[in-house]
Amino acid sequence: MKLERESLELLQKALVKLEAGFNLPDFKVEFDTKKMEEVMLLTAEKMQDNYPYFHPLFAGQMLKPPHPIAKVAYMMAMWINPNNHAMDGSKASSPMEKEVVADLAKMFGWGEHLGHLTGGGTMANLEALWVSGKIHPDKKIIASDQAHYTHERISEVLKLRFDKVATDHQGRIDLSALEEELKIGDVGTVVCTMGTTGLGSVDPLDEILELQKKYGFRIHADAAYGGYFMLLSNLDDHTKNKFSLIDHVDSIVIDPHKQGLQPYGCGCVIFRNPEVAKFYIHDSPYTYFTSDELHLGEISLECSRAGASAVALWATHQLMPPVENGQFALDLEKSRSAALKLFEKISSNENFFPIVKPETDIVTWGLKGETTSKMSELAHAFFKKAEENHLYLSLYKYPTEKFSNPDFEIDSKYLVCLRSSLMKPEHEDWLDEIWKRMILSLN
Known part of the structure; x- marks a missing residue:
């Protein structure tokens, strides 16, 4: 068997358990089973025109199959289809999201924090740079020429000035080139890439923090790809040291749909200072009435978001917490x-x-x-x-x-x-x- 299917039996059991929690009269959704079967088999045939992303012989692009529990939890949640914008549409999955974001914040050494899941790393980075622009509206964003291209694109969307600086032969930001930019005095945020998508290189956060003391700028850690590597015991010492300092940055992005065994799309943005919530404040006449607690929609630029992503990540964390030696x-x-x-x-x-x-x-x-x-x-x-x-x-x-x-x-x-x-x-x-x-x- 090439495609894992053992978890389908677990899905059936989970749906029976889920249904038992609703004391309501039965009703039936009508659909043409025979026609659906024809369409699904045709869809499966179309999907055969893919590279085998799930197989170990696919060793190229960044495509990691979700863990079976993430697939089952996500599919089970789809029978409810929660929307993690407001508690009214996500009574169970919003608290699950807050819990998994707290898990990730703890992994990075943060207790107090502000954060939420996103549709992916691009949206997560957009929110981080948006907050940076609110704090330093007249200053530039700086990233290396090996940082993800999304930073330059996002800066353009946000009407923020952006510059790239050179990297060394390892693909890490060149500190001399960075300091030349900092000397000008108009840099508001430096993007520190904790695992580039090209070479997998980790920017020298230790030395960037020293420059921050001298020049006073925000540090955004783009750990979309590499964030989970901080848990590893087999990193080189200099790489481990860089990850050990990540709790000193101002904001972090990590993508559970990359190394975190989750389906697309599941990104996450976390801020060290919860007070940045003030930039998200808005007034809606209809979405908030179930609870007096903070709604995820009040700290997110996205509105409707798949609650199934939170459910899948929560289930994965219960099975395999993101902790050292786990x-x-x-x-x-x-x-x-x-x-x-x-x-x-x-x-x-x-x-x-x-x-x-x-x-x-x-x-x-x-x-x-x-x-x-x-x-x-x-x-x-x-x-x-x-x-x-x-x-x-x-x-x-x-x-x-x-x-x-x-x-x-x-x-x-x-x-x-x-x-x-x-x-x-x-x-x-x-x-x-x-x-x-x-x-x-x-x-």
């Missing part, structure tokens, strides 16, 4: 271990060379050649050959200006290289098979 952390450590093992194999192979040593679970490598243009051609060919061998990778453009004294000629602006996001804990067990197919794809 099962969730141990599984994520396997992804990190797989990345380190693949890095070592690549480093010792005569045909490959690593681009950077992985800080998280992303590995990038190139194919050896005389010129960067030729090496890029080899990468494209290898990528296609790997797919023919049912190994699914991704491509990445690395700026050739970052190479220092290479043993090849630089004749292009970028080097196209290969990239693997080893997000599934099963990747460690499948690494020998992945490597075998990589070697096969050289021919």
Whole structure:
């Protein structure tokens, strides 16, 4: 069996339990079962035109299958279909959302906080930068050239000034370039990327905090991809140290739908200072009358949001809390271990060379050649050959200006290289098979 289906029996039991909580007269929803079956089988056939994102041999883009309990909890919640905007539409799922956000805040070292789930990292980052703009309306947002492109786009939407600064060869923000920007005196917020989506690199938060003491700016930690890695025991010491300081930042974004085993879309934004709630204040004549407590809709730019996301994350946290040495952390450590093992194999192979040593679970490598243009051609060919061998990778453009004294000629602006996001804990067990197919794809 390739697609996990054992949890369907659990879903049936959960629906019976859910239904038992409503002491109401029976009623029946009428639908054409035969026609629905035809449509669903046609839909399943259409969905076959996909890469096998769920399988360990898919080792390219950032696509991690939800945990079975997240899938079951999400589907069960759909029979209620709560809307986590106001308590009236989410009597159970709004408290569940507050609980899981508190879990994440605690993971980052925060007790008091303000936060909520979002439809994804883009919306979460938008809210963080929106608050930054409210606090420093006339100042710039700064991020590295390896930060997610959404920051520049969001800044444009919010009519905030934005600048990118250079990165070092590891893809981390260049501190000298950053300080040159800070000296001008018009920077309101620095985005510190805790795990870039390209190389998986973690910006030097420790040194950014030192600059903050000198220049006085907000720090927004974009930990959409890398936030959960702070739980791991097998990070390099310098990376672990950077994560250990994350409680000093002003706002954090994390995406449970990336490393947190959740279905799309489930992002989260958290602020250290609850007083930023004042920026969200609005008046609605119809959404708030069930409870005197704070409604999630009062601290969110989004209105209607899927309560099923909160239910799925809550169930996952009950099964596997996001804590050090717990099962969730141990599984994520396997992804990190797989990345380190693949890095070592690549480093010792005569045909490959690593681009950077992985800080998280992303590995990038190139194919050896005389010129960067030729090496890029080899990468494209290898990528296609790997797919023919049912190994699914991704491509990445690395700026050739970052190479220092290479043993090849630089004749292009970028080097196209290969990239693997080893997000599934099963990747460690499948690494020998992945490597075998990589070697096969050289021919």
